[in-house]
Amino acid sequence: MDLCEVESRIRYTPLQNRIMSAMDAASFIEDGMTVGISGFTRAGDAKAVPMALAQRVRESGESLHINLWTGASVAEQVDETLTEAGIIARRLPYQTNKVLRDAINRGEVMYMDQHLSLTGEWVREGQLGRLNVAILEAVAITEQGGIILSTSVGNSPVFARYADKVIIELNCNQSPLLEGIHDIYIPGPRSHREPLQLWDVRDRIGTPYTYVDPNKIVAIVPTDQPDNFVDFAPGDAETDRIAEFLLDFFEQEIELGRMTYTLRPLQSGVGSVSNAVLAGLSRSRFHDLLMYSEVLQDGVFDLLDSGKLNFASATAISLSPRRGIEVMKKLDEYRDRLILRPQEISNHPQLIRQLGIIAMNTALEADIYGNVNSTHVMGTHIMNGIGGSGDFARNAYLSIFVTKSTAKGGKISSIVPMASHVDHTEHDVEILVTEQGLADLRGLAPRERAEIIIEKCAHPSFQPALRDYYEAALKGGGQTPHVLEKALSWHARYKETGSML
């Protein structure tokens, strides 16, 4: 790596003498500390210092446990290596790494699964205790000492403001063209706070840099590792069907006069269904679209390229390796159509409500009444976390959940009598889509929801058993009929026999 380049990126010259190695910077981290690191969906994460910390612990054999706060998921190797070194005592607010997840499910790591818009409020108000060290990836430091973040904003601005000490990982591999893309705004103290003055997806309300008191910056670590981007599972016939059902539904809403072909600002969760929807949009009659989302994936840039999408706002850019290189090279072409914001702004209830967003998120399972489980496999073992799905589903103009109707080669029905864990209650689930069909649940009572969900969304191989369950439940009456003895029997059967059938 070219250290000269690093110095040229530290335009506030008094900070140039804080340059040090990752291992030296890691020495600021001590047992029992709370450490906040940058990173959201493996974009813009602190990479070098956490790895150096793990190396130190492995080599010294010292006992070191930290509370680790992030934006959302960070680089695979960071969560994995820190978990294997036994360093993470407590983690929030989101993760996606298998090694860490297994440790959480064994009860070795205490995981607080939190709405992504909320962490900032908690940090500001000290409800989670003191933040000792923040480690933030940046691409530059301005003449005035402002930090230019990299491919994600996440919780970095609030970590920077509230941490006792700040370590900057200055990543020469990240494009300096990112400068100007960010819009950093930190809400003021409650209970006398100015409303977020954002009227439109394209509005800027903050600054392109994150301000940190330069005296708190104890280390600047030059790095050059690219983001740990991964290819998502490609779409298939089923995700394409889900996308088709959704686009047909949008067309119907337009016919009913409720929307136009510019739709409403879109939020789209991460994954193959989202990419299928975005691909469908790029071939559709919809135009002049806007996104107000968490993460911008490959499909968003395809839509920008096709001219269908006018503007995209999010908190992170998380691309496949190939697309990542392309996009970063021609970032200037996207500059006027792109904003990265703190996650508490991208996911803020005020803005989601006010902008009237169409929210599309993925369910692990849904029950016949439309309660959604997004997090817990068989009700007990966490997969990733609730992420921003609750922020969006609760406040959206339209809250859509998608899932394939079965999993594990047809052994698991994603439509079950009772969700084994509830993340989104029926109040927050308006449209449910599987490759079998789309259920429009708006305005319906639970009994009506059950009929339509079984009819439209369940896989044919599970429909008779779902109907039997519902018929039996009706005998007991109620707003939400159930046979309590059998409500979770499908999950119990799967655990026992390997199949819900």
Added chain:
Amino acid sequence: MDLCEVESRIRYTPLQNRIMSAMDAASFIEDGMTVGISGFTRAGDAKAVPMALAQRVRESGESLHINLWTGASVAEQVDETLTEAGIIARRLPYQTNKVLRDAINRGEVMYMDQHLSLTGEWVREGQLGRLNVAILEAVAITEQGGIILSTSVGNSPVFARYADKVIIELNCNQSPLLEGIHDIYIPGPRSHREPLQLWDVRDRIGTPYTYVDPNKIVAIVPTDQPDNFVDFAPGDAETDRIAEFLLDFFEQEIELGRMTYTLRPLQSGVGSVSNAVLAGLSRSRFHDLLMYSEVLQDGVFDLLDSGKLNFASATAISLSPRRGIEVMKKLDEYRDRLILRPQEISNHPQLIRQLGIIAMNTALEADIYGNVNSTHVMGTHIMNGIGGSGDFARNAYLSIFVTKSTAKGGKISSIVPMASHVDHTEHDVEILVTEQGLADLRGLAPRERAEIIIEKCAHPSFQPALRDYYEAALKGGGQTPHVLEKALSWHARYKETGSML
């Protein structure tokens, strides 16, 4: 009733010729229509026209079914009489009447239980279909034709704006002093909407009247019935203990520097625990308090009288009969310390988040992980509805749920292995209080939540069984350990034997 007085209250003289009887006004309601009526927690509800409609149907024997939208609960006799006459086909967003509830649980009335802040958005955007007739209680009509609502605002302004026809019940029994108390604001269209410019609980952002196109007003019906206020169950030793635990907790938070003795703006659900908390506050060291809540009950006016409470904002005033008469007489004394707003403003996610509210709501049951059921008895039969609890719990600075640890003379534990229905997920439940103690769940993982909830909140007679369940669940591992076969067995046992023990 003095018709002259009614005419003197209709200061926009062209409307004086629309005065007619309730029975004549009811003729505007036809089979299949959607009717929106004023009313929130039995305050300010349309009383005469719905009753006349029921009378007409009973006498004529005609078949008439309507979709009935309200603010929240309306007068007991209205829901009861309309239900008994078989008139309500569909109902939203909240109710508390036993006769109606039973009809809902038998599946005769389709009940959409909705977050109270959301109805306005749905009405504006036509997602629930056309609103044919609105029936609104008012105390006056201004010189310019503005409607002065009575003891609640609820959804009346949005009903007035979007209904095809509007019927006004001009209630001479309601105090004309209510004029000036209301602050009516209707959010603009999405996706380019101005943020709600309310920075402080005391801010006014609207007008004291609700504007309706005078041509839409088809009838003005003079009435003189008082609100159907009821006395809530008085407090007892257990509600007092819950209040004490809460006030001690507030003191601890002050010691930790997280709050001052003015606390944060308070929201308090309806019921005896709320009244106990308010009574506790009036004897405490706290001062200069603010309320930003849904409903103002007796206890709020006691706090205003004692000087402890500086200001109260809500969408309805719902008092005991005695207190109601007192308060209405001296309304001028409260005028500068009181605002009634539309329920979408009193319960708005933006404002709840921004004002940093302490939200106190009642749980029917909570599970050992802190998931809360507020609505469904034994998971199937609805009690009232989610009301505003979700609006507040999700966005509050502190989300507190209270419940007695047992019900039905100790036969039911309010702390159960798994909630039989989930309205508020563990993500939205930070403090849980019973008469046994207070569990501070902030920052904790589910396994930690279980230990503290069983220890602090469960009744001693159920603690051993809860501990046994949790120990057994731990063997299966997971972020949220459960024994699926037994998770709902307590509820099943109660239904079979009449006891969870």
